[in-house]
Amino acid sequence: MSEEREQSAGITRRGFAIGAGCSLALLGLGGTAKYIASDPKCRPPGGQEEDGLIGACLRCEKCREVCPNGVIAPAHLEDGFINTRTPLMNFKLGFCDYCKESHEGVPQCVEVCPTRALALPEGATPENVIIGKAIITEPWCLAYGDTGCRTCVDACKYEALELDEYNRPHVIYDKCNGCGECEYVCISMTAASLQTGVTDRAIVVRPVELYEELKGGLA
């Protein structure tokens, strides 16, 4: 293929061997990284098309740098080798307000992305750009322990959380866009826990693809 043509153009045998070896290694690397299973991730706005994001992201960190809320974090090896250094949402560090306050509703991560790995479709609004969906792990939730906690309900700007007759929060699936503010403000595990063995906050945002699987609760 391309190597053969180059050989005829005067490349040495040794050079050809090095080039062919490295090319094979890169082909193997590409295939291995692509087909090692990796779970869907919560991506910044505009990164919901996973193929588009993985295809164009050069891991330049600009989106993470400009995020005024500091919610974007680089993915690590633990998130899948192919994802390393790509942007993920870490709602422990912040939440996404679609830059409503700071940038008139134009997400700055999308604006600075040099390769359009983050790109919003026409007519995108905070309500229809779905980063993920919130999931409540009931045994871990303080409100389910009759404490009257309503931190997440008060924080939600999209009326996606409602309290039932026992003052326990429920997620309204269709209204949740995964902005992550509920997870960011949740005091379970950060300030108080009702039981031992709690490994995460009581309300967390997870990718839409994983919602059905995880809805039963993370506990």
Place this chain on the structure above:
Amino acid sequence: MKKGSTKTLRTVTVFLALVLVAVGYYSHVGIGNVSSVGWGALSLICPVGAIEAMLATKTFIPQVFISLVVIVVLIVLLGKVFCSWICPIPVFQRWFPGRKARMSKESIHSASQGGDDSEKADLAVDTEASHVSSETSCEPSSCGSCTTACGKKTSEFKLDSRHAVLGGALLSTAIFGFPVFCLVCPVGLTFATVLLVMRLFSFGETTWTLFLFPLIIIVEVLFFRKWCSKICPIGAFTSLVSGLNKTFRATVDETKCLRTTQGVECGICHKVCPQNINPQNPSESPVTMNNCTKCRTCADNCPAKAISFPLFPKKPGAQVPQKSGIKGTDTLVEYAE
């Protein structure tokens, strides 16, 4: 001695680049890193990454294409300066020299200071061959049929293993739909490691990546000592374009060079060149002048201070043969007269 001053300066510029990116990481201004550096929405994208991104997504991305054009223009104007002035990899290799590098450095060091006879003999053997070959091929009058004088070959470009690696990287990217080389690019991973260390201290973020990235870098550039000249696809891309570069090219002042003034085959400029270019006789050099990274090592080490990097070639007739060979010979004759 002023010797090595450029080397220190180059280490400083590499560190400045790292510090600048680190400040960007910290201050949220959006400078990015070498994968894509810029201010706000304006970015200069790594040319290999730019091609990979368009291949992987199979889309034409205008801003990426514009950046690619700007990068090409920059390479035409400045040559392969990125390699020696910004890229951190050569610095790592200098810090952790291989056995071979240490040995050759010692021999060059003593040779440039006069050295003893055995080393002089060693140098002579090495340079004799090039001298003979240069005599046979480097006579403009003997090149009757080829209208260009021998120096023209300097801009001729040679394919080598790096171009095959670049081809392989692009092929893999096109097949698997993501920028494959970016995953293991030692330059990108160096900047990523800086970020990981910063995040370790500011957020207590612990990850295996902190071991993985340095490991990849070590394997690539310390085990494969010839990474830059044999493998690096970024270097492959820049060397494809740098043949068009005519400014700041290494130029030997024939009135100072020991070879032309005293007939001494000192050859130090060739021996010290990290790219293995022979500035005295680029046409016969094992590596073409396209691969010159303008590191100035030859100029710093030349005992006669005969090598300079002028903005424009000074005497177009005498130093760099002109496009029309006949005209060039005329100028040569004029100079002789």
